[in-house]
Amino acid sequence: MRVEVLVVGGGPAGATAARVLSREGRSVMLLERDPEQAKPCGGGIPSTAFDELEIPLSIPYKSIGTISLVSPSDRRLDIDLKGGSIIIVERKDFDSLLRGLAAEAGTEILKARLDSVKTHGSYVEALVNRDGRLEKILADYLIAADGVNSTVRRALSIAPCESVYTLSCRTERISTQACEFWFRSDHAPGLYSWVFPKLKGVSIGTGSLTPKETRTFLKRFIDRRFNNELSLNEAHSLRGYRIPYWQGNLYVKGRVLFVGDAAGQVMPFTYEGIYYAMKSGEFAARAILEGKPGLYKKLWKRRFHSRFRFMKTIERFFLSDDRRMEQLFDIFRREEVQEASMKLWLVKDSNRGSLIRYINFFRKFLN
Ligand SMILES: Cc1cc2nc3c(=O)[nH]c(=O)nc-3n(C[C@H](O)[C@H](O)[C@H](O)COP(=O)(O)OP(=O)(O)OC[C@H]3O[C@@H](n4cnc5c(N)ncnc54)[C@H](O)[C@@H]3O)c2cc1C
Numbered sequence: 204m205r206v207e208v209l210v211v212g213g214g215p216a217g218a219t220a221a222r223v224l225s226r227e228g229r230s231v232m233l234l235e236r237d238p239e240q241a242k243p244c245g246g247g248i249p250s251t252a253f254d255e256l257e258i259p260l261s262i263p264y265k266s267i268g269t270i271s272l273v274s275p276s277d278r279r280l281d282i283d284l285k286g287g288s289i290i291i292v293e294r295k296d297f298d299s300l301l302r303g304l305a306a307e308a309g310t311e312i313l314k315a316r317l318d319s320v321k322t323h324g325s326y327v328e329a330l331v332n333r334d335g336r337l338e339k340i341l342a343d344y345l346i347a348a349d350g351v352n353s354t355v356r357r358a359l360s361i362a363p364c365e366s367v368y369t370l371s372c373r374t375e376r377i378s379t380q381a382c383e384f385w386f387r388s389d390h391a392p393g394l395y396s397w398v399f400p401k402l403k404g405v406s407i408g409t410g411s412l413t414p415k416e417t418r419t420f421l422k423r424f425i426d427r428r429f430n431n432e433l434s435l436n437e438a439h440s441l442r443g444y445r446i447p448y449w450q451g452n453l454y455v456k457g458r459v460l461f462v463g464d465a466a467g468q469v470m471p472f473t474y475e476g477i478y479y480a481m482k483s484g485e486f487a488a489r490a491i492l493e494g495k496p497g498l499y500k501k502l503w504k505r506r507f508h509s510r511f512r513f514m515k516t517i518e519r520f521f522l523s524d525d526r527r528m529e530q531l532f533d534i535f536r537r538e539e540v541q542e543a544s545m546k547l548w549l550v551k552d553s554n555r556g557s558l559i560r561y562i563n564f565f566r567k568f569l570n
Pocket of ligand 1: 446
């Protein structure tokens with residue numbers, strides 16, 4: 204088989220890349236090893252992303268208008284998103300919606316697992332496992348959208364992404380109307396724990412910089428948040444999963460373009476990955492359409508690099524211990540910081556002036 208572009212992975216990054224390319228008439232094949240899987244994920248996406256990426260909200264969803272931050276000493280801040288909202292989806296529905304849009308645009312979708320890849324001067328050769336049979340596919344370009352445990356990275360001898368470790372679970376017994384972010388190093392050292400509303404019930408999880416003790420951390424968090432109302436043993440769908448820790452060092456290798464989690468493109472500090480996976484897919488597709496793979500890195504850097512770097516600095520400084528987390532909380536109490544954060548996070552304001560004003564809030568405070 205020969206195609207112009209082979210996309211490996213049918214999550215938000217791969218499905219978006221495939222859709223953009225197919226719309227322009229390119230021959231695209233997308234491989235997804237398991238279309239029935241539901242990735243463990245909060246499924247929170249800023250509502251503005253749906254307009255920007257022309258995604259119809261034709262699946263069940265929940266719209267959330269408040270986020271709550273809770274400091275290590277239990278100070279609570281409820282932030283009204285003032286007209287903006289976070290759309291919560293089930294990942295199985297959302298990923299299959301995106302793949303459906305790609306298929307409508309002309310992408311051929313194959314239930315198959317990529318086994319290995321070789322790059323040659325003017326094409327890429329992929330070996331694919333389809334129902335136990337190995338098939339060879341040749342492509343002008345390959346888009347690696349196969350997530351944090353990328354097979355393409357491994358096949359091309361690129362070290363795995365650095366990452367943080369999460370453990371999450373679900374329960375239908377409890378409901379909440381806000382996306383909650385809880386900070387304290389005894390249950391989320393260097394990160395945060397969360398309770399996210401789902402269509403039914405909530406997802407509860409915690410993140411940490413090492414894989415050790417995640418179960419102890421999650422149990423501790425559940426005890427803190429729910430007191431005697433819930434225990435870890437009563438929750439279901441307990442799953443550990445890695446989230447990439449952004450390095451900003453992998454975009455293109457020859458005719459292979461890396462997008463989404465496979466490239467580590469998750470926003471530091473917030474760990475928002477779905478929107479950035481879709482945008483990286485779009486940028487990689489645009490670069491291929493222009494016949495200039497290097498354009499992908501340029502598009503990404505122009506739009507997102509500065510804010511990623513800034514958020515990484517914030518994360519490293521403020522999440523390193525409880526005293527600093529309390530300081531961060533003091534900054535977020537200020538109305539103008541809340542407004543600016545929501546603009547950057549929800550509206551995806553890409554104006555350089557806004558980012559600089561935002562950075563200055565933090566500078567002023569630290570001085
Ligand atoms: C617990 C948790 C909660 C999160 N919550 C949020 C949130 O609320 N909001 C948010 O924005 N982000 C969240 N994220 C991050 C988000 O899930 C990811 O950043 C996002 O899914 C990345 O999309 P992707 O398309 O790059 O990769 P993925 O979604 O991981 O998709 C990769 C796809 O590739 C397929 N694949 C893998 N290997 C192969 C192979 N060899 N052959 C064929 N197919 C293959 C997989 O089956 C999968 O469908 C969360 C992550 C975790 C772990």
